[in-house]
Amino acid sequence: MNFDEIAGEYQTLILEGCDGVGKSTLTERLSTHHGFAVVHSPRTPDHLDLASRYRSILAGTGRILFDRRFTSELVYGPLHRGQPRINWSQAIDLAESVIERSGVLVHLTAPPAVIRRRLLSRDGEAVSQEEVSALVNGDERVFSTLADYTHVLTLDTTTLELPSTG
Numbered sequence: 001m002n003f004d005e006i007a008g009e010y011q012t013l014i015l016e017g018c019d020g021v022g023k024s025t026l027t028e029r030l031s032t033h034h035g036f037a038v039v040h041s042p043r044t045p046d047h048l049d050l051a052s053r054y055r056s057i058l059a060g061t062g063r064i065l066f067d068r069r070f071t072s073e074l075v076y077g078p079l080h081r082g083q084p085r086i087n088w089s090q091a092i093d094l095a096e097s098v099i100e101r102s103g104v105l106v107h108l109t110a111p112p113a114v115i116r117r118r119l120l121s122r123d124g125e126a127v128s129q130e131e132v133s134a135l136v137n138g139d140e141r142v143f144s145t146l147a148d149y150t151h152v153l154t155l156d157t158t159t160l161e162l163p164s165t166g
Helices: 003-009 023-034 050-058 073-081 088-100 112-123 129-146
Strands: 012-016 037-040 064-067 103-109 152-156
Touching (some): 003 023, 023 037, 112 129
Parallel strands (some): 012 103
Protein backbone atom coordinates (compact mmCIF):
# COMPACT_ATOMS: atom_id res chain seq x y z
CA MET A 1 0.00 0.00 0.00
CA ASN A 2 1.43 3.41 -0.93
CA PHE A 3 0.81 6.72 0.80
CA ASP A 4 -1.74 7.91 -1.74
CA GLU A 5 -3.79 4.76 -1.07
CA ILE A 6 -3.41 5.19 2.68
CA ALA A 7 -4.51 8.84 2.45
CA GLY A 8 -7.57 7.83 0.43
CA GLU A 9 -8.61 5.09 2.81
CA TYR A 10 -8.23 6.78 6.20
CA GLN A 11 -9.51 9.97 7.85
CA THR A 12 -6.94 9.97 10.64
CA LEU A 13 -3.25 9.18 10.32
CA ILE A 14 -0.77 8.95 13.16
CA LEU A 15 2.75 9.06 11.68
CA GLU A 16 5.24 7.74 14.20
CA GLY A 17 8.89 6.82 14.19
CA CYS A 18 12.15 8.17 15.48
CA ASP A 19 13.74 11.43 14.37
CA GLY A 20 15.09 11.23 10.82
CA VAL A 21 12.76 8.52 9.57
CA GLY A 22 10.76 10.86 7.28
CA LYS A 23 7.68 11.87 9.28
CA SER A 24 7.78 15.58 8.47
CA THR A 25 8.50 14.96 4.80
CA LEU A 26 5.52 12.62 4.50
CA THR A 27 3.34 14.92 6.61
CA GLU A 28 4.01 17.78 4.19
CA ARG A 29 3.16 15.61 1.19
CA LEU A 30 -0.03 14.21 2.70
CA SER A 31 -1.33 17.56 3.93
CA THR A 32 -0.60 19.28 0.62
CA HIS A 33 -2.01 16.57 -1.63
CA HIS A 34 -4.77 15.05 0.51
CA GLY A 35 -6.20 17.80 2.70
CA PHE A 36 -5.21 16.57 6.13
CA ALA A 37 -5.09 19.08 8.96
CA VAL A 38 -1.68 18.60 10.52
CA VAL A 39 -1.26 18.35 14.27
CA HIS A 40 2.37 18.91 15.16
CA SER A 41 2.91 17.85 18.69
CA PRO A 42 5.32 20.19 20.42
CA ARG A 43 6.42 19.37 23.91
CA THR A 44 3.45 19.58 26.24
CA PRO A 45 4.33 21.08 29.64
CA ASP A 46 4.80 18.41 32.29
CA HIS A 47 1.89 19.64 34.43
CA LEU A 48 -0.65 19.11 31.60
CA ASP A 49 -2.37 15.78 31.01
CA LEU A 50 -0.95 14.51 27.74
CA ALA A 51 -3.59 11.81 27.15
CA SER A 52 -6.42 14.33 27.61
CA ARG A 53 -4.79 16.66 25.10
CA TYR A 54 -4.75 13.91 22.45
CA ARG A 55 -8.27 12.73 23.33
CA SER A 56 -9.52 16.28 22.77
CA ILE A 57 -7.85 16.50 19.36
CA LEU A 58 -9.21 13.10 18.33
CA ALA A 59 -12.73 14.20 19.33
CA GLY A 60 -12.63 16.85 16.60
CA THR A 61 -13.89 16.49 13.06
CA GLY A 62 -12.24 16.39 9.66
CA ARG A 63 -9.12 14.71 8.35
CA ILE A 64 -6.33 14.78 10.92
CA LEU A 65 -2.69 13.83 10.57
CA PHE A 66 -0.49 13.68 13.67
CA ASP A 67 3.20 14.33 13.07
CA ARG A 68 4.45 12.36 16.05
CA ARG A 69 4.09 12.39 19.82
CA PHE A 70 1.18 10.03 20.22
CA THR A 71 2.97 6.74 20.79
CA SER A 72 6.52 8.05 20.69
CA GLU A 73 6.05 9.16 24.29
CA LEU A 74 6.27 5.45 25.18
CA VAL A 75 9.72 5.32 23.53
CA TYR A 76 11.26 8.75 24.13
CA GLY A 77 9.85 9.19 27.64
CA PRO A 78 11.71 6.26 29.21
CA LEU A 79 14.92 7.02 27.30
CA HIS A 80 14.99 10.77 28.02
CA ARG A 81 13.08 11.17 31.32
CA GLY A 82 13.09 7.69 32.84
CA GLN A 83 9.34 7.21 32.27
CA PRO A 84 6.62 8.03 29.74
CA ARG A 85 3.96 10.65 30.38
CA ILE A 86 1.21 8.30 29.20
CA ASN A 87 0.71 4.72 30.32
CA TRP A 88 -0.13 1.67 28.23
CA SER A 89 -3.82 1.80 29.11
CA GLN A 90 -4.01 5.40 27.87
CA ALA A 91 -2.04 4.54 24.73
CA ILE A 92 -4.40 1.68 23.90
CA ASP A 93 -7.42 3.90 24.56
CA LEU A 94 -6.00 6.58 22.25
CA ALA A 95 -5.21 4.00 19.58
CA GLU A 96 -8.81 2.76 19.74
CA SER A 97 -9.97 6.38 19.35
CA VAL A 98 -7.94 6.59 16.16
CA ILE A 99 -9.75 3.52 14.81
CA GLU A 100 -13.12 5.07 15.72
CA ARG A 101 -12.14 8.04 13.53
CA SER A 102 -11.42 5.73 10.57
CA GLY A 103 -7.74 5.97 11.27
CA VAL A 104 -4.52 4.05 11.38
CA LEU A 105 -1.20 4.16 13.19
CA VAL A 106 1.62 4.35 10.67
CA HIS A 107 4.93 3.10 12.05
CA LEU A 108 7.71 4.56 9.90
CA THR A 109 11.05 2.86 10.22
CA ALA A 110 14.43 2.51 8.55
CA PRO A 111 17.73 0.89 9.49
CA PRO A 112 19.51 2.83 12.25
CA ALA A 113 22.50 3.63 10.00
CA VAL A 114 20.16 5.21 7.40
CA ILE A 115 18.38 7.26 10.06
CA ARG A 116 21.64 8.48 11.56
CA ARG A 117 22.92 9.51 8.09
CA ARG A 118 19.70 11.44 7.49
CA LEU A 119 20.04 13.23 10.83
CA LEU A 120 23.64 14.16 10.08
CA SER A 121 22.67 15.42 6.63
CA ARG A 122 19.68 17.37 7.92
CA ASP A 123 21.03 18.74 11.20
CA GLY A 124 24.80 18.48 10.90
CA GLU A 125 24.78 16.32 14.03
CA ALA A 126 23.11 13.19 15.34
CA VAL A 127 22.81 11.06 18.42
CA SER A 128 25.01 7.97 18.59
CA GLN A 129 24.33 4.87 16.51
CA GLU A 130 23.51 3.07 19.76
CA GLU A 131 20.84 5.62 20.69
CA VAL A 132 19.30 5.47 17.22
CA SER A 133 19.22 1.66 17.53
CA ALA A 134 17.56 1.94 20.95
CA LEU A 135 14.90 4.26 19.50
CA VAL A 136 14.23 1.96 16.53
CA ASN A 137 14.00 -1.07 18.85
CA GLY A 138 11.72 0.86 21.21
CA ASP A 139 9.41 1.77 18.34
CA GLU A 140 9.29 -1.86 17.22
CA ARG A 141 8.29 -3.00 20.73
CA VAL A 142 5.61 -0.32 21.08
CA PHE A 143 4.03 -1.03 17.70
CA SER A 144 4.22 -4.78 18.15
CA THR A 145 2.20 -4.38 21.36
CA LEU A 146 -0.28 -1.87 19.91
CA ALA A 147 -0.88 -4.12 16.89
CA ASP A 148 -2.70 -6.46 19.28
CA TYR A 149 -5.31 -3.72 19.85
CA THR A 150 -5.44 -1.64 16.69
CA HIS A 151 -4.45 -1.51 13.04
CA VAL A 152 -0.77 -0.66 12.50
CA LEU A 153 0.91 -0.17 9.14
CA THR A 154 4.69 -0.49 9.27
CA LEU A 155 6.57 1.09 6.37
CA ASP A 156 10.32 1.13 5.81
CA THR A 157 11.07 4.60 4.48
CA THR A 158 14.30 3.50 2.81
CA THR A 159 12.12 2.10 0.02
CA LEU A 160 10.14 5.34 -0.41
CA GLU A 161 11.13 8.40 -2.37
CA LEU A 162 11.42 11.10 0.28
CA PRO A 163 12.05 14.49 -1.27
CA SER A 164 13.33 17.01 1.23
CA THR A 165 10.80 19.37 2.78
CA GLY A 166 13.56 21.87 3.53
